[in-house]
Amino acid sequence: MSAAPHDRPFDPESAVFRAHEGGKLGVHATQPLRDRADLALLYTPGVAEVSLAIAADPSLSTTYTAKANTVAVISDGTAVLGLGDIGPLGAMPVMEGKAVLLKHFGGVDSIPIVLESGSVEDLVETIARMAPSFGGINLEDISAPRCFEIEEQLKERLDIPVFHDDQHGTAIVVLAGLINGCRVLERSLPEQRVVVAGAGAAGVAVTKLLQRAGVRDIVVCDSRGILVPSRVDLTDHKRALAASTNPRGVHGGLGEALEGADVYVGVSGGQVPEEDIARMSDGGMIFALANPTPEVHPDLAHRYAAIVATGRSDFPNQINNVLAFPGIFRGALDSGARQITEAMKLAAARAIADLVVEPTRDEIVPSVFQEGVAAAVAAAVAGLA
Numbered sequence: 001m002s003a004a005p006h007d008r009p010f011d012p013e014s015a016v017f018r019a020h021e022g023g024k025l026g027v028h029a030t031q032p033l034r035d036r037a038d039l040a041l042l043y044t045p046g047v048a049e050v051s052l053a054i055a056a057d058p059s060l061s062t063t064y065t066a067k068a069n070t071v072a073v074i075s076d077g078t079a080v081l082g083l084g085d086i087g088p089l090g091a092m093p094v095m096e097g098k099a100v101l102l103k104h105f106g107g108v109d110s111i112p113i114v115l116e117s118g119s120v121e122d123l124v125e126t127i128a129r130m131a132p133s134f135g136g137i138n139l140e141d142i143s144a145p146r147c148f149e150i151e152e153q154l155k156e157r158l159d160i161p162v163f164h165d166d167q168h169g170t171a172i173v174v175l176a177g178l179i180n181g182c183r184v185l186e187r188s189l190p191e192q193r194v195v196v197a198g199a200g201a202a203g204v205a206v207t208k209l210l211q212r213a214g215v216r217d218i219v220v221c222d223s224r225g226i227l228v229p230s231r232v233d234l235t236d237h238k239r240a241l242a243a244s245t246n247p248r249g250v251h252g253g254l255g256e257a258l259e260g261a262d263v264y265v266g267v268s269g270g271q272v273p274e275e276d277i278a279r280m281s282d283g284g285m286i287f288a289l290a291n292p293t294p295e296v297h298p299d300l301a302h303r304y305a306a307i308v309a310t311g312r313s314d315f316p317n318q319i320n321n322v323l324a325f326p327g328i329f330r331g332a333l334d335s336g337a338r339q340i341t342e343a344m345k346l347a348a349a350r351a352i353a354d355l356v357v358e359p360t361r362d363e364i365v366p367s368v369f370q371e372g373v374a375a376a377v378a379a380a381v382a383g384l385a
Contacts, residue, residue, distance in 0.1 A: 020093055024093075024099075025100065067133065067135050068333060069108060069109050069135060070108075070109045070133070071108055071109070071134055071329055072110065072127075072133070072138065073095045073099050073112045074113045074139055075113075075142060076088060076091070076114070076115045076116065076117040076123060076142055077091035078142055079143040080094055082290065082291050091140075092112060094141060095140060098138065098140060099111070099112050101322050101326060102325070102329060106330040108326060108329045108333065111133075113130070115127075120146050120149045120150055123142075127154060135161075136160050136163070136332060136333060137158070137161070137162045138325065139164040139166075140165055142164070144204070147164055147166070147167065147201050151164045155339060161333075161340045163325065163328060163329070163340050164201065164205075165321055165325045166201045166321075167202060167204065169321035169325045170267065170289070171202070171209040171349075172345050173323050173352065174319055175206075175213055175346070176349045176350070176352035176364075177287065177309050177317065177319055177365050178210070180353045180365065181309075183359050184307065184361055189215060190215055193263070194262065194265065195258055195263065196210075196267070197221050197254060197265065197267065197268045197295065198221075198222070198266065198267035199221070199237075199238050200267070200268070203268065204237055206265055206267060207245060209342075209346070209349070213349070216247065219245060219246045219250055220241050220245050220246070221257050222238065223268070223270075226256065226257050227241050228246060229242045229243055255273070258277065258280050260280070261281060262281050263286075264277070264286045264288070266289055266296065268290065269290040270295060271293075271295060272288075277304050277305075278304060280304055282304075285305055285309070286304070286305040286307070288308070289309070291311040291312060292312065294310045309365075316362040316363065317362065317365060318368075319365065323352050323365060323366065324377060327373065327374035327375065327377025327380075328348060328377060330374055330375075330377070331344075331377060331382040332382075335381070336385065337382075341384065343384050344381045344385075347383070348377045348380050348381055350380070351380035352366065355372070355373060355376055
């Protein structure tokens with residue numbers, strides 16, 4: 001069910017609505033259509049030769065169609081930005097925006113597709129049936145835990161890259177920021193005590209990628225407290241997290257988790273009380289990534305942390321997925337990768353971190369507009385294909 005309409009005013013004369021009028025995408029031809037000769041080449045009768053060649057050798061589709069540079073950006077509208085379950089039509093402007101970013105930063109063409117929400121099996125079947133048109137699938141704004149099952153089933157079923165950006169894009173950029181944060185603070189990343197607040201799509205992916213990067217002490221919290229194996233209210237994905245995290249066996253809520261923590265990563269929304277933040281170790285890092293309202297306002301965070309990051313563009317250290325996903329798909333498409341592997345994600349994070357030659361407390365990740373970000377990520381991904 002879609003969320004109730006929000007109470008923000010609708011002003012068709014505002015700059016926001018005028019920028020979206022008519023949508024943000026169009027279609028353009030890559031070959032000229034000037035006369036009968038062009039028509040005969042691009043459509044009948046010439047196109048029949050190409051169709052027959054592809055029918056005989058399907059691999060030719062990556063050379064003679066747009067498939068090799070086209071990604072489907074797919075959502076069912078159940079977890080759109082910070083808006084929640086607003087339905088497929090409400091998700092469409094976001095999917096169009098994602099397509100614009102893929103094109104602008106990565107040179108990747110993409111088609112936004114919004115689907116009526118259904119069972120995991122329904123969505124997997126629908127996406128799999130349309131997959132022959134695309135060189136990759138970017139899943140977006142699909143609620144947890146369904147998003148985990150959908151991605152895994154599609155990865156098993158398809159021979160093209162499937163990437164859920166809410167999970168892995170966030171995790172890649174968080175890791176990049178923490179790598180450089182540790183460089184600035186002259187600390188070892190694996191030795192940091194990390195608290196991840198949020199056990200949805202982003203929280204799960206951040207935790208898993210940090211573990212692969214060598215972080216040993218991660219405590220994950222959801223709205224009811226620390227994930228521990230003894231909790232009887234855990235879903236399957238939370239139970240798996242509880243089994244692989246919290247090596248010191250901490251119990252309680254977020255405040256107890258933050259006792260002596262070096263790093264806080266917020267991907268859950270809500271507000272963290274100052275008294276809980278004050279329990280962190282001195283001079284650590286706070287990544288408060290909820291948008292538009294960070295879990296810890298930067299003014300408060302700076303009282304207790306040496307490095308502060310948010311998801312917003314109006315504060316330093318914006319943890320923005322656009323640093324990752326255009327280059328991820330560019331590299332995967334160029335190399336013909338069939339999957340985006342864990343090694344590729346780690347390599348992408350390191351490539352993003354390395355783009356900041358001399359990181360500082362206010363610059364631990366590059367700007368999204370820094371020249372060469374997508375190319376560096378693409379090279380890192382392609383090198384492991």
